[in-house]
Amino acid sequence: MKNVSRRSFVKKVGMGIGSTAILPSILPFHSVLAQQGNSYSGKKLNIALCGLGRYARILANGLEASQYCKLAGIVTGTPEKAETWKKKYAIPDENIYDYDNFDDIARNKDIDLVYVVLPNGMHKEFTIRSAKAGKHVIVEKPMAISVKECQEMIKACKNAGVQLALGYRLHYEPTHIELKRLGQEKVFGQVRLIEASLGFNMTNIDPNDWHLDKSLSGGGPLMNLGIYCIQSNRYVLGEEPISVTAQYIPKTKPELFVEVEEGITWQLIFPSGAVCTSTTSSNCGVDRFYAAAENGFFELSPAISYGPFIGRSSEKEFNFPVINQQAAQLDGIGKLILENKNLPIHIAGEEGLKDMQVIEGIYKLKQVRKLY
């Protein structure tokens, strides 16, 4: 795995930021491995990617860099893609499926886990079909498009005796592991306020893109991007929110964002009294995280994209290695499954369910006021 150090990146952008040591005690094994370049030569977890779109291509790179997982199969509805991927990744014919014959994967001993990278509205179906086929599952974010679907997926995986993991890559990223430590260990005292926002300008999106189709996306940027803000609030505070307020942002392109919101802004209150305020948008770019604690602060921007992340606390600049986030995530999950260990709750299906409960809470408010 290739690591670009924070220092070399920062030098490139000419900011002259100093170094910060990572405390080994808070780094999970796979992150240490990623930094030290150690190699594992045992059996790998054989993964079939289900859905071969944009993010599957990034995951394929992660699989190439992974020490514990390997790309062993594909599931696609497009024969041309099957041909291209087969050649590029030397995938045997018997490990290539389409959406109709997918259930035959139950008989394929060469596939251990299905990684569902389909539009959100298809996550439930393919997670449950994978579980019924006896395969472990990683499902991309958001886990599904409703709380009910998440519950059904967790139940199906439990009944089938397979593990269900979420594609939450930031749990394996050193800067975010540090954010979690600073917040949960109250290094600067209790965090009182978090501002976390994520948006991309998607106003040039193809009007036929599934992100605009509510049955496939479940919603707009809240499902796609805002979920990361909710995640960071929850893992930095180590608490679950107790109340929510929210407001839709007026649509600038109502003819495009017909079925889904164009933007939404919300606030969560946590049991400690911490307030988290966030905005997610499909009409402008924003990627930032700021936490104000009793005796200091910590912040990142960019904060949530694939990095490199730039940030600091009130004491020092961050200087963490830039890792392949997908490889680190795959290694973290793959190693535990290979060792027949249960996945920790913050990586398992229950975590996706908790985020979906917050998302449903935000959507339920429907505070639409005519502003113009």
Ligand code: NAD
């Ligand atoms: P994409 O549109 O690029 O790919 C979707 C794939 O699903 C395509 O290969 C498409 O052919 C296939 N598909 C099958 N049935 C379809 C249908 N009815 N309509 C549309 N496509 C259909 O999307 P993507 O960006 O790869 O996103 C896939 C999933 O990955 C989403 O859940 C998304 O939220 C998630 N994602 C996660 C990250 C991350 O950083 N963890 C980043 C991007 C996307």
